[in-house]
Amino acid sequence: MFDAPISPFIAALPKAELHMHLEGSLEPETIMRLAGRNNVRIPYASAEALRAAYSFTDLQSFLDLFYLGLTVLQTGEDFYEMTRAYLDRAAQDRVRHAEVFISPQGHLRRGIAMGTVIDNILRAFDDAKCAHGMTGGLIVGIQRQFDEEDALSMLDGLRPWRDRIIGLGTGGPEMGNRPAKFRRAYAKARHDLGWRTTIHAGEEGGADFVCEALDALQVDRIDHGVRCEADPDLMRRMAETGIPLTVCPCSNIMLRVFPDMQAHNIRRLHEAGLCITVNSDDPSYFGGYVNENYAAIQQALNFSDAELWQLARNSFTSAFMAGADRDRHLEELDRHKPGGATSPAA
Ligand SMILES: Nc1ncnc2[nH]cnc12
Numbered sequence: 001m002f003d004a005p006i007s008p009f010i011a012a013l014p015k016a017e018l019h020m021h022l023e024g025s026l027e028p029e030t031i032m033r034l035a036g037r038n039n040v041r042i043p044y045a046s047a048e049a050l051r052a053a054y055s056f057t058d059l060q061s062f063l064d065l066f067y068l069g070l071t072v073l074q075t076g077e078d079f080y081e082m083t084r085a086y087l088d089r090a091a092q093d094r095v096r097h098a099e100v101f102i103s104p105q106g107h108l109r110r111g112i113a114m115g116t117v118i119d120n121i122l123r124a125f126d127d128a129k130c131a132h133g134m135t136g137g138l139i140v141g142i143q144r145q146f147d148e149e150d151a152l153s154m155l156d157g158l159r160p161w162r163d164r165i166i167g168l169g170t171g172g173p174e175m176g177n178r179p180a181k182f183r184r185a186y187a188k189a190r191h192d193l194g195w196r197t198t199i200h201a202g203e204e205g206g207a208d209f210v211c212e213a214l215d216a217l218q219v220d221r222i223d224h225g226v227r228c229e230a231d232p233d234l235m236r237r238m239a240e241t242g243i244p245l246t247v248c249p250c251s252n253i254m255l256r257v258f259p260d261m262q263a264h265n266i267r268r269l270h271e272a273g274l275c276i277t278v279n280s281d282d283p284s285y286f287g288g289y290v291n292e293n294y295a296a297i298q299q300a301l302n303f304s305d306a307e308l309w310q311l312a313r314n315s316f317t318s319a320f321m322a323g324a325d326r327d328r329h330l331e332e333l334d335r336h337k338p339g340g341a342t343s344p345a346a
C-alpha cells in the first residue's frame with residue numbers, strides 16, 4: 001500500500017523512532033508461528049489470510065486485531081524475539097535511537113508475569129545495542145479502556161524496573177477515555193518513578209484532548225496530536241513551547257484519520273513551526289516501517305531532503321535520552337545535512 005521509493009538520502013539518514021508499539025511490530029508470519037508454538041488459537045488459516053484482514057475502518061477496528069495478535073506472546077523468549085526482530089529491522093532503516101511502547105496490562109491480564117515481559121524486552125535492547133550501536137529505551141503504555149486503579153497497580157508492579165524504564169505513555173481507544181482520567185498515574189510516573197511522559201491524544205479525539213493532556217498531565221510529548229490543527233490557540237502554544245508530536249503518517253491513512261497521504265496535515269503542522277517527528281506506530285499492521293513513512297510524505301507532500309533532515313533532527317532532540325548520547329547522534333546527523341555539515345557553533 002505504501003510503495004513510495006525509499007531514496008538513498010532517506011535510507012542513509014540517521015533517525016530516532018519515538019512511537020512504535022512492540023506488539024504492533026509482530027508480522028503475520030510471526031503471529032502464526034508463535035500461535036503454533038504456544039498452542040494459541042488465531043482464527044485465520046494462514047499468515048496471508050491474517051494480513052488480508054488488515055483493512056481498517058477506524059482505530060477500534062485495528063485495536064480488535066492488535067489485541068488478538070498479542071495473545072500469541074506467552075514466554076520470555078517470545079518477548080525477546082519480538083523486540084530483537086524490531087530493533088534489527090529498525091537498524092536497517094538507520095534508526096540510531098528507538099523508544100518503543102509495550103502495553104503490560106494486555107499481558108498481565110492473560111497471566112503473564114511482569115518480569116517475563118520486561119526482563120526479556122530489556123535483554124533484547126541490551127543485545128541490539130551491542131550489535132548495532134543503537135541507543136533506546138522502553139516506554140510502558142497504559143491501556144486507556146481500563147480504569148485508573150488498574151494503571152496505578154501496573155505502575156506499582158513496575159517499581160523494580162523503575163531505573164530501566166524511560167517513560168509512561170497511554171494508548172487504546174481515545175473516544176470516551178479522556179487524558180484527565182489518568183491524572184494520578186501521570187503524577188506518580190513523573191514525581192515518584194522519575195519517568196518522562198507522553199500520551200496518545202488528538203488521533204481520533206479532538207484538539208481538546210491535546211489541551212487536556214498538556215494541562216492535566218503535563219506530558220513531555222504528544223503521540224499523534226494531528227487534530228490540534230482545529231484549535232489556532234493550541235497551535236500557537238505548541239509552536240511556542242516546542243512540545244513534540246510523534247506523527248505516524250501511514251497509520252493515520254490506514255485508520256482513516258485522513259483520506260489519503262496528500263490530505264495529511266503534517267506539512268502544515270511543520271510549516272506552522274511545530275516540532276514534528278515521523279514514526280511507524282504499528283509497522284506490521286500499517287504497511288510501513290519508519291523509512292516508508294518518510295518516503296510516503298516525501299512523495300505525497302513534496303518534503304525536500306532538507307525538510308526531512310529537520311524532521312530527523314527533531315526526532316533526536318525530542319527523545320527521552322541523555323545529553324551525551326543525543327550529542328553523539330546529532331554529530332552523526334550533521335554529516336548528512338543537505339548542503340554540508342553545520343559548524344559546531346551553528
Ligand atoms: N495508533 C494507536 N492508537 C491508539 N492505541 C494504539 N495502540 C497501538 N497503536 C495505537
Ligand SMILES: [Zn+2]
Pocket residue numbers: 019020021171200223281282
Ligand atoms: Zn501509537
